[in-house]
Amino acid sequence: MTSRFRTLSTLCLTLTLGIGPGMGAAMAAEGPAASSDKAAQYALPLKELQTFSEIFQRIKQDYVKPVSDKELLDNAIQGMLTGLDPHSAYLDAKAFKQLQIDTTGEFGGLGLVVGIKDGFIQVVSPIDDTPAQRAGIKSGDIITRINGVSVQGMGLDEAVKMMRGKPGTEVKLEVAREGVSKPLHFTLKREVIRVDSVKSRMLEPGYGYVRITSFQANTAASLKKAVEKLDHENKGALKGLVLDLRNNPGGVLNAAVGVSNAFLNHGLIVYTKGRMSDADLRYEATPGDILHGAPMVVLVNGGTASAAEIVSGALKDNHRALIVGTRTFGKGSVQTVLPLSHDTAVKLTTALYFTPNGHSIQAEGIEPNIVVEPLAVGKSLSDGFQALREADLAGHLANPDGKDQNLRNGKGDPGLARTDFQLYEALTVLKSLVLSRGFGAAASG
Template sequence: MTFRTGLLFGAAFLTGIVAGPGLVRVAEVGTGSFMFAAYADTLPAVAAPANSHAETYRLLTLFGSIFDLVRANYVDPVSDRDLITNALNGMLSGLDPHSSYMTEKQYADMQVQTTGKFGGLGLEVQGEDGHVRVVSPIDGTPAWKAGIKPGDYIVAIDGHNIDGSPLNDAVEKMRGKPDTKITLTIIRPKAAKPLVLTMTREIIHIEGVKSVLYDKTGYIRIPQFTEDTSAELRREYEKLTKQAGGRLTGGLVIDLRNDPGGLLNQAIDVSSSFIRNGEIVSTRARHPKDSQRWDAKGTDMTDGLPLVVLTNGGSASASEIVSGALQDHHRAVLVGTKTFGKGSVQTIMPIPGNGAVRLTTARYYTPSGRSIQGLGIAPDIVVKESREEPVFSIREADLSHIIKNQGGNQTKPPARDDLPAIASKIPDQPPANWPTYDMTKPATDFQLQEGLRVVRNMAGVAAPDPVAGLPPAPSATATKSEVSHH
């Protein structure tokens, strides 16, 4: 049997972008092609264990018996196709959180999503024990504008409860024609009551790489690793350099927060933009012949410019490849919180006329040999977004029946003796009087401000403390008095 495969580095479904937060590109694809790129002539043969045929036949007979039992006795008539589809879903989803079966319609929807010709919200969601949990909103989309946050739970769509429904069903309900309204009911950690948010679906486009110059310090935001990310990164870096008068004397900050991943070749190219030599990432599959390694390409476009990378729990897959490579090579200082921890690779295997299978086929490893599966990448300097502790975790380790972390060096990253002197002075959370975060006001972004402070210190330029200019925090007495007058 011939089939077409595509490797995915991602954590979940996107309700308005791609079905999976990232696709790994391992070969070129012509314009307009679906974003899957590896090809294979035959499905690899897997040798059956000795004396297994009788047991396999017995189990298949058991399956047939239960199939007939359900078809004959279930309270409502059910089609054979629905029963088989449910069985396939169970077989694959029971392996790990990222393997699944897609019907022909679901597979077609996935292909349509890559063209950007459909309406959606721009939400990356993960199914967990019958619940729909938000991994992250995509920059600039209706979900992002509405203020939906990582860790939110979607419990109803247009007033209809979806708790306990299959993830695919919830995703399909959130899709729809552009310019149509949709209302989501959200449960948010520590919120006193559910949030009801009404949005208008849009044609979803992943925003490209963006940059801002803060004095002589550059800032580049990578929202996702798409086909043009590496080229856009270089374009934005050149623009910043020109704006700064020829050189970013205050260093460079790369923002990978809430970046759910994307194309592997782009993660490699982005890493190679800062690392001259050595390994970027490797993958190890069940069959050794399918394992691969990718190395840097011998150039650093910044010529050793001080570099800080911002990460958080929404930084997944391809984002973790870049973060891990830069950390292992001591090329950048990671500031923020621990990443998602998805260290596996998925392959899309179309079944002509019957949809496709998304199957976990490999693990990936950082240059030092770490598997970050279920562990994530710990930052060099911990800086939390806010003082509030999240009630619900949204990382790989919290999902059911994840694949094991094995096959590599599972220890911490290589010890660092090159952190800047200011590292020990960076607070791990905002002070009580820090202003409420507003996505339109960078001065309220505590992680960004501390990242700028770190990279400026690395560059040997003035690195003012963003907390120093804040108004005094109100005293407990004053706060109590104010409340009593309302």
């Protein structure tokens, strides 16, 4: 497995998978007949390339203004990759450098994870404690203008580039929201976005709460420290834990495996399947449950994506936790970042991942054991709004099981039911698990 094919993934719904020998090496290991078949499969389509060459020449000759060869070829490469699925992309030198900056968990921007829907930029989730989250931007909001410029038809990278910049400078967003007749206008001041991926607190004696906002390289280690801190505050082991993965857009695959492993003593966590043998990987849990078998509830919603869905699926299928909330986003694909020459790279979808029970999450998501909508004293906070999901993204990969078409269409804090109804219900479910002592049976549904 060559090291130059390895990198950390971005927070924008990307997982990382290392790959090994190139195609030529794979073909050399096979017999003559297989090699011949492979050669035919990967032969260049000369007729189509001739058409491409003719169009290239026509643009250079007849377009209204001169266009450089580099610009035309970069656009062609971008189109070739973005036409595959919403997560494959060509990273020029600037974009590749930005990806490497992103993996440090620090950048100048607004704190939004975004995708494309119907030609517009749509918010997948705001990052906690960022200008976007504090201003009230919500999952599913459609960004129609950035600094007065329409984003219709704009590429995702270009829109992200417009929202990022020097901390302290302002960005004006025009936003359309389901159920609101007029556009909403936000003036946000860019900040250095430092993604502190793990936060924790006690809900009440014996019951802890951990929120993971994204999956970074150090998330599993931070999780263990957070649980140790809660045990110390509780002056003893916790009776139960609520793990909040709502609006978590994902991140690094190994971090998701590490977090899942922290709560399991054995069992399969996740496996991936792709066209190349090196894309087929299995991740097994090892002994060392940091909660020592104490009951768990995992909170999810439509903004729970990618690596966060791996954790949800692993804990659900291994009967380690009850999943509470609403159906998750449904990003079950793996992206590999392949460095090229001249400091550029290709981010390519190379595999799908599957939960321990063999379910693909792609365009389907994780179905909670207990569905709890985000209500507040008789009123839906979502006002009938349906959050953006992977199945809504243009060009998304279909679920290999053919499921995504049907799926589109106690004490505690006295104010918790009003301020966070889903968390209130999760705590109630957690208490019932502790009291029933029948956790294994309860979690197997």
